[in-house]
Amino acid sequence: xxxxxxxxxxxxxxxxxxxxxxxxxxxxxxxxxxxxxxxxxxxxxxxxxxxxxxxxxxxxxxxxxxxxxxxxxxxxxxxxxxxxxxxxxxxxxxxxxxxxxxxxxxxxxxxxxxxxxxxxxxxxxxxxxxxxxxxxxxxxxxxxxxxxxxxxxxxxxxxxxxxxxxxxxxxxxxxxxxxxxxxxxxxxxxxxxxxxxxxxxxxxxxxxxxxxxxxxxxxxxxxxxx
Amino acid sequence: xxxxxxxxxxxxxxxxxxxxxxxxxxxxxxxxxxxxxxxxxxxxxxxxxxxxxxxxxxxxxxxxxxxxxxxxxxxxxxxxxxxxxxxxxxxxxxxxxxxxxxxxxxxxxxxxxxxxxxxxxxxxxxxxxxxxxxxxxxxxxxxxxxxxxxxxxxxxxxxxxxxxxxxxxxxxxxxxxxxxxxxxxxxxxxxxxxxxxxxxxxxxxxxxxxxxxxxxxxxxxxxxxxxxxxxxxxxxx
Numbered sequence: 015x016x017x018x019x020x021x022x023x024x025x026x027x028x029x030x031x032x033x034x035x036x037x038x039x040x041x042x043x044x045x046x047x048x049x050x051x052x053x054x055x056x057x058x059x060x061x062x063x064x065x066x067x068x069x070x071x072x073x074x075x076x077x078x079x080x081x082x083x084x085x086x087x088x089x090x091x092x093x094x095x096x097x098x099x100x101x102x103x104x105x106x107x108x109x110x111x112x113x114x115x116x117x118x119x120x121x122x123x124x125x126x127x128x129x130x131x132x133x134x135x136x137x138x139x140x141x142x143x144x145x146x147x148x149x150x151x152x153x154x155x156x157x158x159x160x161x162x163x164x165x166x167x168x169x170x171x172x173x174x175x176x177x178x179x180x181x182x183x184x185x186x187x188x189x190x191x192x193x194x195x196x197x198x199x200x201x202x203x204x205x206x207x208x209x210x211x212x213x214x215x216x217x218x219x220x221x222x223x224x225x226x227x228x229x230x231x232x233x234x235x236x237x238x239x240x
Numbered sequence: 241x242x243x244x245x246x247x248x249x250x251x252x253x254x255x256x257x258x259x260x261x262x263x264x265x266x267x268x269x270x271x272x273x274x275x276x277x278x279x280x281x282x283x284x285x286x287x288x289x290x291x292x293x294x295x296x297x298x299x300x301x302x303x304x305x306x307x308x309x310x311x312x313x314x315x316x317x318x319x320x321x322x323x324x325x326x327x328x329x330x331x332x333x334x335x336x337x338x339x340x341x342x343x344x345x346x347x348x349x350x351x352x353x354x355x356x357x358x359x360x361x362x363x364x365x366x367x368x369x370x371x372x373x374x375x376x377x378x379x380x381x382x383x384x385x386x387x388x389x390x391x392x393x394x395x396x397x398x399x400x401x402x403x404x405x406x407x408x409x410x411x412x413x414x415x416x417x418x419x420x421x422x423x424x425x426x427x428x429x430x431x432x433x434x435x436x437x438x439x440x441x442x443x444x445x446x447x448x449x450x451x452x453x454x455x456x457x458x459x460x461x462x463x464x465x466x467x468x469x470x471x472x473x474x475x476x477x
Contacts, residue, residue: 031404036412043415078407085328085403158321158403159260166263 017101024109033075033113040067041117045124056125058180061201064121065176068114069137069200072145073168075110077161080152080231093232103149103224111141118200128202136199139213143192144172146220153227192216243340247348251322260318268311268360272368275303279370300370301446305420308365308381309439312357312389313417317410319353320396324406342473350393358386377446380454384442387461388416391438394468398475423447436460 028034044063051059083089092102118137122130147168155161172193178184179194180201188194190209198205255261279296286295326332336342361382365373373381395413400406419437423444426434434440441457444450 031402032408036408039412074411075404075407078403082328082402082404157254157258157325158407159255159258159318162321163259163263 016097017105020097020101020105021109024105025112027079028109028113037068037071037113037117041120044117044121048121048125057127057201060121060125060127061180061197062177064118064133064137064200065140065197066173068117068121069140069196070144070169070172071114072107072110072141072148073165074148076106076145076148077152077155077158077165079106080149081155081158081161084231089232099225099228099232102228103146103221106149107142107145110145111138114138114141122202130202132199132202136196136201136205139199139217140193140196142217143196143213143220146217146224149224150220150227153224153231243338244344244348244352247335247340247344248352251319251349254322255318264314264318267314268364271310272307272364275307275370276368279303299424302421302424302443304365304369304371304373305381305385305439305442305446306417307368308361308385308442309388309417309420310385311360311364312354312386313392313414314389315353315357315360316350316389316393317396317414319349320393320406320410323349323393323397324400324403328402346469346472350390350397354386354390354393357389358382361385371446376451380445380451380457381442384438384454384457384461387458387465388438391416391461391464391468394465394472398468398472401475419443438464 044067048056048060048063080089083092114137115134118133119130122133127133148165151161151164151168155164175184175188175191176193176197179188179191180197184191184194189198189206190212192209192213195205195209195213198209252261255264279300283294283296287293323332326335332345335345340348362378365378365382369378392410392413396406396409399409416437417439419434419439420443422431422434422440424447431440431444435456438457438461441453441460445453445457
């Protein structure tokens with residue numbers, strides 16, 4: 015019950031700060047853009063749009079979410095409440111991914127994607143990975159500019175190989191690279207099972223790192239170690 | 241004036257601490273090098289791959305426009321992020337009651353970075369351009385790119401009350417740069433749907449190779465800046 019309330023609170027928070035409005039507008043814009051593309055381009059263009067925006071929204075917004083919570087002293091209350099770090103991380107991850115999944119579903123339907131369930135699975139997996147990375151960085155930074163700068167290398171090492179992989183410009187062994195596995199899924203094509211195993215392992219590692227980062231952030235609230 | 245300079249220097253110290261100053265200084269050069277060297281290389285590969293005479297070279301003008309928009313957008317975006325931080329930390333309201341005032345604050349946070357962006361663009365565009373731009377076109381693109389940067393910063397500061405709203409507005413406001421693509425990809429008169437964007441007139445000017453479109457571009461940009469400036473003066477408490 016506490017966990018459900020937390021997700022609900024996070025969703026209300028997102029609605030209040032215009033996330034739903036923003037993504038409603040962006041979804042319409044992306045769908046119109048895809049509609050104007052030639053048939054041969056549509057599926058790949060949709061995959062790039064889904065992977066770089068709704069799936070990666072955690073990486074873009076998590077810095078602002080955590081910094082706002084810090085400046086409003088919300089994290090101080092979390093630290094002394096019965097809420098666990100695991101619940102906090104899952105709530106943030108799932109609440110953001112709900113928007114990502116809805117946007118991805120609309121875009122996949124608009125281009126008649128081969129397998130919508132696979133697109134959603136790929137969006138969900140990449141969404142979790144990006145959000146966890148966002149949480150790990152956000153827990154350590156002090157300003158938005160720091161966060162934006164810290165996410166640039168992550169964007170380069172995830173987006174560039176994934177886009178190159180989409181166009182078949184990467185060697186065969188790169189099929190197991192987690193970003194490429196997610197891109198294969200979002201594109202609705204066959205993915206590497208070994209790669210999926212690696213992605214799951216990476217997810218566990220990122221979750222552990224996020225757990226450590228958030229625990230440390232909560233312990234250091236107010237400049238004192240609790 | 242002294243208060244404005246001090247306030248600007250304070251912001252520089254703040255972003256230097258974040259390494260953002262270093263990023264702001266190097267990013268335009270890196271982006272310029274990518275446009276100058278990687279885009280023609282991709283074009284060469286695409287010509288070999290497709291057997292066509294030209295694939296992306298007809299759109300080189302668009303790359304020049306985007307390059308002219310990058311530095312101002314980035315400089316003003318960094319300033320807008322600092323403004324959001326100061327608003328959330330309640331620092332801005334203390335600055336308003338000093339000799340700096342609201343106007344001085346806006347000048348130190350948006351106008352001075354925009355002037356730096358104008359100079360940077362005017363210097364780097366002739367080096368990294370992909371098409372034969374005249375001196376007047378370079379000045380025009382630098383100027384309208386700067387106006388666009390100011391609009392982005394004002395939009396972020398005027399429409400958002402905290403960091404999170406700021407990030408959402410940032411995402412939306414950065415789309416205004418893409419108005420430049422309309423004259424290239426949308427036939428007339430439908431492309432004029434985007435005529436409320438200064439970037440549309442930048443695209444039109446380069447696409448039609450006519451400097452006359454500088455007038456509507458400056459007019460549209462100027463009107464938007466005045467409206468947003470008025471809104472921001474009301475919203476800043």
